Amino acid sequence: MSKLIDAQLRELTGYTLRRATTSVMPAVNRVLEPFGLRRITYSSLVIVVRNPGLNQSQLADALAVERPNLVQIVDEMERDDLLSRERSAFDRRAYALSATEKGAALEGEATKVISAFEAAVTAGLSAEQVKTLHKNLEIIEANAAKLEKADERQVQTS
């Protein structure tokens, strides 16, 4: 019954996207909870492990998070001894971020479980279908970003 009620909305990419995200996010949180991680701290850890020395602005940019909001995220991870802030030798305004041993180890363990979760959440889809899905989602992400940019320009000049 309720599956038919929103039939028209199911034709909309925005709605379908939102429904899938709302369903998946709490599930991801549950997977990460035993590691003391949440989505944003796990994502940060993955990036810092693979890009040691990057600064907070670069991390915020990579994750599409506002700089002010990243501060408390990095605070939390530093407190949990997952990463460290060191003043950059080149630019004393910036902090060079790097994962601690504990952080790198935790990332490895969490990634194993995330991979298993990934398999479960994409059950019924082939590897190629998943790849296509990701590609198409990135196209949509870029399209929407372009629309927003155009809209901002319009607001500024009007």
Add this chain to the structure above:
Amino acid sequence: MSKLIDAQLRELTGYTLRRATTSVMPAVNRVLEPFGLRRITYSSLVIVVRNPGLNQSQLADALAVERPNLVQIVDEMERDDLLSRERSAFDRRAYALSATEKGAALEGEATKVISAFEAAVTAGLSAEQVKTLHKNLEIIEANAAKLEKADERQVQTS
């Protein structure tokens, strides 16, 4: 540069989904703003127009919104004269929701603009590719919901 930094995360459905949603939602909001609507009120309006007489619990269920959170949404739409609450003849606890003339007209206008937005946000994808995308997103939504349900059972019995 920053496109490569999160390469590993881009392999994850949860991450790619989240990024696309975060990009699309503000764009949808901008499209609806001139109509005095936000995503949830537009979605509610579409459903009520096509399912007149349904009650708030049914609407909340269809939209995957918690009942308490729907109250203020319906309040807002009633205040804006988009829909009306009438005590159900069959069950005096429930309200039968129906769109006002103004609400129905607004839904029609907003849907036209949303359709144009839909085309812009799926630019580069064929109608069939979009259809497949929606189908696969629904599979993922269902997979995640199943995982959450299983997890809840585990918590209850442990």
Add this chain to the structure above:
DNA sequence: TATTGTTATACTCTATAACTATA
């Protein structure tokens, strides 16, 4: 002048407990 990190703040979304009136 511009940028890095920061503080303060506010708004939206989401979730839960507990109440009332009906069933």
Add this chain to the structure above:
DNA sequence: TATAGTTATAGAGTATAACAATA
């Protein structure tokens, strides 16, 4: 006992303005 709608509330997530230190 259970359900429909409601109130109150709290926690995430997200966004902006403004500041000090440094470039």
